[in-house]
Amino acid sequence: xxxxxxxxxxxxxxxxxxxxxxxxxxxxxxxxxxxxxxxxxxxxxxxxxxxxxxxxxxxxxxxxxxxxxxxxxxxxxxxxxxxxxxxxxxxxxxxxxxxxxxxxxxxxxxxxxxxxxxxxxxxxxxxxxxxxxxxxxxxxxxxxxxxxxxxxxxxxxxxxxxxxxxxx
Numbered sequence: 001x002x003x004x005x006x007x008x009x010x011x012x013x014x015x016x017x018x019x020x021x022x023x024x025x026x027x028x029x030x031x032x033x034x035x036x037x038x039x040x041x042x043x044x045x046x047x048x049x050x051x052x053x054x055x056x057x058x059x060x061x062x063x064x065x066x067x068x069x070x071x072x073x074x075x076x077x078x079x080x081x082x083x084x085x086x087x088x089x090x091x092x093x094x095x096x097x098x099x100x101x102x103x104x105x106x107x108x109x110x111x112x113x114x115x116x117x118x119x120x121x122x123x124x125x126x127x128x129x130x131x132x133x134x135x136x137x138x139x140x141x142x143x144x145x146x147x148x149x150x151x152x153x154x155x156x157x158x159x160x161x162x163x164x165x166x167x168x
Contacts, residue, residue, distance in 0.1 A: 059087070060137075063160040068143045069127070069150065070157035075137030087137040095129035095140050106160075116156030123149040 062073040074091060076083045097105060101121035106114040120127060126146040132139050142157075144150050161167050 061164050062166050063157045063164065065154050065157045066141075066143075068145070069153045070142045072140040072142070072160070073134070073137070074139075075134055077136075079136065084136055088131070088133060091131050091138045091140050095131050098140075098142070099124060099127075099129045106156075114156060115159045116152040116154070119152035120149065120156060123152065127153070 060073075060075045060077050062071075064071045064073065072091070072094065074087050076087060094105065097103070098120065101124035103114060103117035103121060106117060123144075123146060126149045127142060127144045130141045130143070132141060142153050144153060
């Protein structure tokens with residue numbers, strides 16, 4: 001027992017000495033440089049282009065919170081009938097996948113868990129996803145009357161706005 005107490009005291013002392021060298025709280029992510037953030041953004045954008053089947057530079061992506069949910073808006077920045085068709089097919093895939101509670105695509109694109117999606121999956125029967133065509137693409141309308149689902153949708157949309165850098 002004496003040895004265990006001495007061991008614990010030694011560990012606490014070492015941790016205390018190390019604490020003075022820390023510049024941030026334990027468990028917070030390491031800060032990243034602007035170059036690292038830009039590289040991560042470009043990688044995410046490339047994965048998104050792969051999923052859509054379009055050049056990410058040719059895509060205009062917007063996200064909007066609405067009182068009853070949110071919108072995912074995706075359009076081609078150039079008029080290209082094939083690209084527009086691919087965007088619309090992608091949006092239909094999103095609506096159908098999300099409707100089944102399958103959020104693998106956003107997880108792949110962002111390479112991390114996406115806030116709101118686990119609860120959106122659990123409450124899939126309380127959320128509707130409809131696709132509307134736009135002249136150069138389309139929009140997925142995400143709607144609910146459930147307060148818990150609405151909070152999850154708003155978390156999802158806020159994350160997407162931040163990650164895709166689409167804040168107005």
